[in-house]
Amino acid sequence: MPELTAPAAQDVAPATEGLTVALLGGGTVGSQVARILTEDAAVLHDRVGAPLTLGGIAVRTLDAERDWQADPARYTRDAEALVDGADIVVELMGGIEPARSLILRALEAGTAVVTGNKALLAAHGAELYEAASRSGAQLSFEASVAGAIPILRPLRDSLSGDTVHRVMGIANGTTNFILDRMDAEGASFEEALAEAQRLGYAEADPTADVGGLDAAAKAAILATLAFGSAYTLDQVSVEGITGITAEDNAAAADAGYVVKLLAIAERGTAEDGTQGAVLRVHPTLIPREHPLASVRGAFNAVFVEAENAGELMFYGPGAGGAPTASAVMGDVVAIAQRIVRGGPARLRTPVAALPALDPAEARTSSLVVLRVADQPGVLRRVAAVFEQHAVSIETLRQVRDDDAEIPGASLRLITHRARQRDLDAVVADLTALDAVHEVASVLRVEGN
Numbered sequence: 001m002p003e004l005t006a007p008a009a010q011d012v013a014p015a016t017e018g019l020t021v022a023l024l025g026g027g028t029v030g031s032q033v034a035r036i037l038t039e040d041a042a043v044l045h046d047r048v049g050a051p052l053t054l055g056g057i058a059v060r061t062l063d064a065e066r067d068w069q070a071d072p073a074r075y076t077r078d079a080e081a082l083v084d085g086a087d088i089v090v091e092l093m094g095g096i097e098p099a100r101s102l103i104l105r106a107l108e109a110g111t112a113v114v115t116g117n118k119a120l121l122a123a124h125g126a127e128l129y130e131a132a133s134r135s136g137a138q139l140s141f142e143a144s145v146a147g148a149i150p151i152l153r154p155l156r157d158s159l160s161g162d163t164v165h166r167v168m169g170i171a172n173g174t175t176n177f178i179l180d181r182m183d184a185e186g187a188s189f190e191e192a193l194a195e196a197q198r199l200g201y202a203e204a205d206p207t208a209d210v211g212g213l214d215a216a217a218k219a220a221i222l223a224t225l226a227f228g229s230a231y232t233l234d235q236v237s238v239e240g241i242t243g244i245t246a247e248d249n250a251a252a253a254d255a256g257y258v259v260k261l262l263a264i265a266e267r268g269t270a271e272d273g274t275q276g277a278v279l280r281v282h283p284t285l286i287p288r289e290h291p292l293a294s295v296r297g298a299f300n301a302v303f304v305e306a307e308n309a310g311e312l313m314f315y316g317p318g319a320g321g322a323p324t325a326s327a328v329m330g331d332v333v334a335i336a337q338r339i340v341r342g343g344p345a346r347l348r349t350p351v352a353a354l355p356a357l358d359p360a361e362a363r364t365s366s367l368v369v370l371r372v373a374d375q376p377g378v379l380r381r382v383a384a385v386f387e388q389h390a391v392s393i394e395t396l397r398q399v400r401d402d403d404a405e406i407p408g409a410s411l412r413l414i415t416h417r418a419r420q421r422d423l424d425a426v427v428a429d430l431t432a433l434d435a436v437h438e439v440a441s442v443l444r445v446e447g448n
């Protein structure tokens, strides 16, 4: 198992000292990391136990337009100087060089590194893990697989007492977005790809996405965490989505399937009995009712099958600036806590105490079933009660109740989100109405 987070006693600094974060790359993800470091500085300070200072942002073009603009003085083209002055290096440049040399420079100096660079990890992971292990520096890369979804840390930590047999999922947001747009809206491949690029999902060179190489790099990283060897991109069989036509989608739909690009890493046995890992990425037909079929847009989902845990599913935004920055910042905070406190903070101290509110303040939508007299004016009186308490009705259905003891009708109302306290008042007033025989049920609705 590669040493992904080496305990580093020599890293323990006095809790009062600040930590300098060097950001290599200020593009889609980097600009969101800079934003979080700046806007959430107080919260981060509290969680880490020391301030995190943005030492600078290494970029290719100093005056490029960005999703979030830091203080112009923070931008530099001298990435090496930034690395040398940092406590934590966050690499979000992408590509192999100079990212590889800069990360090695940091690790060899004992400086912790966070990266989202799956292409680099799948090509040179072993070299980076060894460098980290030699110096005792920490190397974390949750953002490199499935964007915001915590998947690497669960594989490494939560499942470390189990045996993982298979990891399978949708691990590339761009291709899922394209396939979804083609399937659901009849968009052309080119239109859908252009939109994915505009939304910040695609790689700088999107052929890595559509050709399956990005998902393949993720399959190699997932396998590394699941099975404990440093797998590489060239060990993954890869087929992308460029060959998928509108006709393929139509044929799949006709047979009750959707087309998804899956990344699969599983234990296998070769013909000669050798035990190993089989890694593959290819377009796959999934039955429409399968949970993976409902993963839409740039969302990702990863299934993990483990000996004792059984089947687990991890789901969430797989690409995009802010979601990916969330995963980066999770790694930064974990590393910073380890440097400052020698381990994770025991209790995440809230910055401002957040009191527990009366549950009657909850805002939910509800299904209310009323048994009412079937006579003129009942609907108006019922609606007036909802209006009086500012609870708005989303849908209303009336059903005849011919078989009931007291003949009448059932009203089934679904409300928009409203405060529980107001809904309780509605129910109390409805119960008191002559025309209402009974409030038969009140059920909360979520997820609509």
Ligand SMILES: NC(=O)C1=CN([C@@H]2O[C@H](COP(=O)(O)OP(=O)(O)OC[C@H]3O[C@@H](n4cnc5c(N)ncnc54)[C@H](O)[C@@H]3O)[C@@H](O)[C@H]2O)C=CC1
Pocket (backbone or CB within 6 Å): 024, 025, 026, 027, 028, 029, 030, 058, 059, 060, 061, 077, 079, 091, 092, 093, 094, 095, 097, 098, 116, 117, 118, 119, 143, 144, 145, 147, 200, 201, 202, 203, 204, 318, 319, 320, 321, 324
């Ligand atoms: N965009 C996304 O949704 C996700 C991206 N990632 C990974 O995060 C990394 C960054 O991705 P994005 O922010 O989308 O890329 P991007 O292309 O938007 O930004 C790259 C940044 O790095 C800088 N840069 C590139 N080469 C440089 C060099 N030689 N010297 C100085 N600066 C240089 C650029 O000026 C730019 O600021 C990549 O490794 C990518 O695979 C990971 C998960 C999701």
Ligand SMILES: N[C@@H](CC=O)C(=O)O
Pocket (backbone or CB within 6 Å): 144, 145, 146, 147, 171, 172, 173, 174, 175, 201, 202, 203, 209, 214, 318, 319, 320
């Ligand atoms: N280009 C990638 C970005 C996240 O890893 C994707 O589309 O999934």
Ligand code: NA
Pocket (backbone or CB within 6 Å): 142, 143, 144, 145, 146, 147, 148, 149, 150, 151, 152, 327
């Ligand atoms: Na992730």
